[in-house]
Amino acid sequence: MSELAGAPAGGVGAVVFWASAGLALACALLTVLSGRAIRSAVFLLGTVLSIAVLYTLLDAHFLAAIQVIVYAGAVVVLFVFVIMLLGPGSEVGRQRRMKLTRALGAASLLSVGGVLAWALAAERPEAALPEGFGTVRSVASALFRENVFTFEAVSVLLLVAIIGAVAVAKGKKSQEPRP
Amino acid sequence: MITLGHYLVLSVAIFTVGTIGFVVRRNLLVVLMSIELQLNAVNLALVAANRFHPASHAGQVTAFFIIAIAAAEAAVGLAIVVSFFRLRHTVRTDEADRMRH
Amino acid sequence: MPGLNEISLRPGAPDQYWLLLPIVLLPALGALVNGLFGSRLKRDTIHTLACAMVFTSFALSVVAFLQLAALPHEARHLTYRAYEWFTVTLPAAFGSAQDYRIPIDVAFRLDPLAATMLLVVTGVGSLIHLYSTGYMAHDESPGRFFSYMNLFTFAMLVLVLGESLPVMFVGWEGVGLCSYLLIGFWFDKDENAKAGMKAFIVNRIGDLGFLVGIFLLALSLGVLSFPEMEQVAAHAPTQLTKPAFDLSFSLFGWDIAWRPAIATIAAICLFVGAAGKSAQLPLYVWLPDAMAGPTPVSALIHAATMVTAGVYMVARMHFLFVLTASGMAVVAVTGALTAVFAATIALTQNDIKKVLAYSTVSQLGYMFVAVGVGAHVTGVFHVVTHAFFKACLFLGAGSVIVAMHHRQDIREMGGLKALMPRTRWTFLAATLAIAGFPFTSGFFSKDAILWHALARDSGRYGILPPILLTLLLAGAALTAFYMFRLYFLVFGGESRADEDTLAHIKESPSSMTLPLVVLGALSIAAGLLNPEALHALGLNVPLTFEGWLAPGIEEGVPAVGIAEMRKPFELPLVGASSVIALAAMGFAWIWYRRGPSAEAERLAARVPGLYALVLDKWRIDELYEATIVRSLRWLARAGHEAIDKLLIDGIMVHGVAGAVNLTGRVVRLVQTGRVQVYAMAMALGTLGILYKLAVPSTDFEARVDGRSVTVNAAEGAGYEYRWDFDGDGRWDTQFGAERRAEHRYRKAGRHEVRLEVRNAFTRSVGEHEVVVRPGRRRR
Structure with a gap:
């Protein structure tokens, strides 16, 4: 693997990988475990940025940029906005004692993850990295040549989502007069 | 040496954490964030797999679309949260049990 | 006649x-x-x-x-x-x-x-x-x-x-x-x-x-x-x-x-x-x-x-x-x-x-x-x-x-x-x-x-x-x-x-x-x-x-x-x-x-x-009423109670309805209306499927016929098999999708047959069994 250009080789690459992976996992855990929504949002931001770093390690520079712009710049900010909008309503109070069913659920989900991880951790053969892999030019070529129809469909989807979000969030004024 | 297996195990770990968060948390906002975690985990797996099977950019392109859809999902989901809050004055998922009837 | x-x-x-x-x-x-x-x-x-x-x-x-x-x-x-x-x-x-x-x-x-x-x-x-x-x-x-x-x-x-x-x-x-x-x-x-x-x-x-x-x-x-x-x-x-x-x-x-x-x-x-x-x-x-x-x-x-x-x-x-x-x-x-x-x-x-x-x-x-x-x-x-x-x-x-x-x-x-x-x-x-x-x-x-x-x-x-x-x-x-x-x-x-x-x-x-x-x-x-x-x-x-x-x-x-x-x-x-x-x-x-x-x-x-x-016509009608008609009416009423009310109404109509109702009550407990519980159920189902897919299982049977042995392994999605018939650690066949294999022994006696199964996730698992090839002189 080390002979591949820009591959996450040993040395610096491995250090970056382990650091980013640890940070991503830790932030993910904290996102789920932290008691307050605003903290969860901040930890989500940490996970998203760590994964962006991993993208660069994986020679997906364009995608790393998109990850930072869309996730960190839009999605997480949207979360923060909503939390601010709801104010204290965004908190549900401290989680009461973890119920047995919930613990069982978590445990079984962990075992799902374990099995999946065990299955996927097997060794596999690798292939050589072609020229220009992951660059903006090549990804753009894949996007706008081979997948242009999907790209346009996604743009329509986004438009619909925006209209839908506005419609849902606005509500019916006649029914719910603002206090 | 870091192999595809490392990335996939990390992806599974984040995905599992997201799933557990989705299932156990009672705060709608955190549940939505858990979904984002899951999507990120899947994206990571796709990009990593693409890196080790680099004949095309299928993985990255799919991840790109997933990011776009995740953004849409977050927008609509949060709109629903706001709407739900207006209805129930809380974001507890326990209150969202009208599907039973 | x-x-x-x-x-x-x-x-x-x-x-x-x-x-x-x-x-x-x-x-x-x-x-x-x-x-x-x-x-x-x-x-x-x-x-x-x-x-x-x-x-x-x-x-x-x-x-x-x-x-x-x-x-x-x-x-x-x-x-x-x-x-x-x-x-x-x-x-x-x-x-x-x-x-x-x-x-x-x-x-x-x-x-x-x-x-x-x-x-x-x-x-x-x-x-x-x-x-x-x-x-x-x-x-x-x-x-x-x-x-x-x-x-x-x-x-x-x-x-x-x-x-x-x-x-x-x-x-x-x-x-x-x-x-x-x-x-x-x-x-x-x-x-x-x-x-x-x-x-x-x-x-x-x-x-x-x-x-x-x-x-x-x-x-x-x-x-x-x-x-x-x-x-x-x-x-x-x-x-x-x-x-x-x-x-x-x-x-x-x-x-x-x-x-x-x-x-x-x-x-x-x-x-x-x-x-x-x-x-x-x-x-x-x-x-x-x-x-x-x-x-x-x-x-x-x-x-x-x-x-x-x-x-x-x-x-x-x-x-x-x-x-x-x-x-x-x-x-x-x-x-x-x-x-x-x-x-x-x-x-x-x-x-x-x-x-x-x-x-x-x-x-x-x-x-x-x-x-x-x-x-x-x-x-x-x-x-x-x-x-x-x-x-x-x-x-x-x-x-x-x-x-x-x-x-x-x-x-x-x-x-x-x-x-x-x-x-x-x-x-x-x-x-x-x-x-x-x-x-x-x-x-x-x-x-x-x-x-x-x-x-x-x-x-x-x-x-x-x-x-x-x-x-x-x-x-x-x-x-x-x-x-x-x-x-x-x-x-x-x-x-x-x-x-x-x-x-x-x-x-x-x-x-x-x-x-x-x-x-x-x-x-x-x-x-x-x-x-x-x-x-x-x-x-x-x-x-x-x-x-x-x-x-x-x-x-x-x-x-x-x-x-x-x-x-x-x-x-x-x-x-x-x-x-x-x-x-x-x-x-x-x-x-x-x-x-x-x-x-x-x-x-x-x-x-x-x-x-x-x-x-009163010798009260014959009354006599019939008291003996035959009343006993038949009693029989009819008994039939009505036992068959109509109990068997048909009670068991076949209300019983079935009650069973459906009870099942509904029990099943309704599962329907909580909470998306998270449904997601949980879905995840558990996934676990089952995943386990079956991710963890390969092996089982085979060997049949000895004279000098040759025929082996037959259990089926699985995307499985590949390889065999070692004499237990010497070297695989006698390459990985292949064929479940059956045949081998001729040169010598009589005990032989160890080993099987390795590999699934689509490249996970593999092995199994072995001892077969006996009978000698030339039989008992």
Whole structure:
């Protein structure tokens, strides 16, 4: 693997990988475990940025940029906005004692993850990295040549989502007069 | 040496954490964030797999679309949260049990 | 069935006698038209159609009768075979060498006996149809009424003309149905509907006996059409006289032998059917209640035709009955007891139709005595004369009832002789006939029954004939008395009706009196068809009726002859019965000529318990209610509770619903409405699938065959296999999708076989097993 250009080789690459992976996992855990929504949002931001770093390690520079712009710049900010909008309503109070069913659920989900991880951790053969892999030019070529129809469909989807979000969030004024 | 297996195990770990968060948390906002975690985990797996099977950019392109859809999902989901809050004055998922009837 | 096949049973392709078809089907057509369109047709159209059908049928019957009479004695039968209806297959288990087939044809057969009944049914039927146009002139649903009447005529003709027992049974059930429909014709009154049901249900009991008799005959004879059965009975009587079963047993040293012949069992079964239809002793209770129907119905169905079907059937099956002395004794004794029993009830009744109803039951008893002692011709002759005078009586009663504004209590009548002369004279004629006034029709037919009851071969019956005769003479006296009591109370003395009714009493229209006149004349004169009593007086008049019927009925089978030693008693018997009848009439005249009798009331007051008992019809209905009906009702209620409520309602309906409900309640616990719980369930399902996909499993079996071993591994999605047969750590095959592999060993002995399975996730797992290749020398 080390002979591949820009591959996450040993040395610096491995250090970056382990650091980013640890940070991503830790932030993910904290996102789920932290008691307050605003903290969860901040930890989500940490996970998203760590994964962006991993993208660069994986020679997906364009995608790393998109990850930072869309996730960190839009999605997480949207979360923060909503939390601010709801104010204290965004908190549900401290989680009461973890119920047995919930613990069982978590445990079984962990075992799902374990099995999946065990299955996927097997060794596999690798292939050589072609020229220009992951660059903006090549990804753009894949996007706008081979997948242009999907790209346009996604743009329509986004438009619909925006209209839908506005419609849902606005509500019916006649029914719910603002206090 | 870091192999595809490392990335996939990390992806599974984040995905599992997201799933557990989705299932156990009672705060709608955190549940939505858990979904984002899951999507990120899947994206990571796709990009990593693409890196080790680099004949095309299928993985990255799919991840790109997933990011776009995740953004849409977050927008609509949060709109629903706001709407739900207006209805129930809380974001507890326990209150969202009208599907039973 | 040995012996049967030698006899030529099925006449090959007989000449079809087409005339029988319109005779039978015209009334059915009338019933169909009136039944379907009766509510839209005009009253006159309905009347015309119904009467035209029956009159045409009657006219054609006369033609058929004349054509039959033109044939020589031995060839007097005409058959119309419509089509093969169905085939009964008797399995070989029932005694024959192979499966025995009994084809049942829809066929009609006219012979002297059937022709006689045919003329009575269509002739009296025509008159009563005509009468009904007057009687039912103001009824609301004439279409329904005349449809039922025509349907009854059709069914009765099927009964009479049916060539085999099954076809006869169709008519038998058909007349029962029509009887039910017509008794309950005014079903808006509850008691009428109940009377109809009572008639139907009591008849079912009889029909069960009839059916069992038919089955028994089918089993033992292998044929069911009348001429074929008669041939078997004549040529192979042992088919019928062999014991049906052996119930001999020993009790305290007494050997009691009871081996009833098949004929006895079958005859008694058939007689049970006849007793139901003809209202004989245990089963008579429906007939008095049947008077709830319109009076023409009582005249046609419950006096003239349908109730005599039982007598007709016994006469039809004469070849069976003459083979069993005990069966005939049962018939005769039942008939005699019924004759007296019903007559006693008739003494006290106050409803004009009830008196006539019990008189009908009593007269039917006389007929059964006749056929029971073997005097079939005499019995059928009484059927005919009874049809005339009883129809006349009922129609006269109907005329009176219409005039009295549908009041039927004779205590409110009286003095009608001046107001309704034609009704009165015809009623008197019929009363004289039924009372046995000398030289009327009833005198000749009843006297012949008395004579035959005494004179028929006494060796078969022991002391039975004198007992029968005593009972019948008592019945005759009672009959003469209660009939003249009825006559005097209705027509004699002063009117006891209220003024309003009295002012409106008038003679009935001619459509009603014309049949009365015809029937009244026949009541007087019909006896001359067979004036057997005149022979006793030394006059040698021809016995037309006997000459017509006897060749068919009383020849060819061992008939029951007349005992020579009783011959001298014939003339005294004629005298005695005449004197008894006249005395009873005189007695009635003394008591009732001026209306209700003080002497009779004094007599009743002296024995109040007995009088009340007889007035209550011996409380037989109450007895049945207390024993049979109540126990059956209890059974029905138990069935209702156990089967309907518990099994069907409780378990099958509510139980299933409850189970579904319970399942729903349990399953609803899972439906929390929380998306997270659903997601959890989905994740758990995924776990199962994932585990199966991600973790490979191995299992293989090895089969050693000589020097080679064949291995076979378990299947899995995307699995690849490789084998090591000798356990040396080197894989003998590459990874491949093939599950089977084969290997030849060079050396005998123990070998370790190893398998490695790799799944799509490149996860692999191994398994090993030790196989033994046997050496060259085997144990």
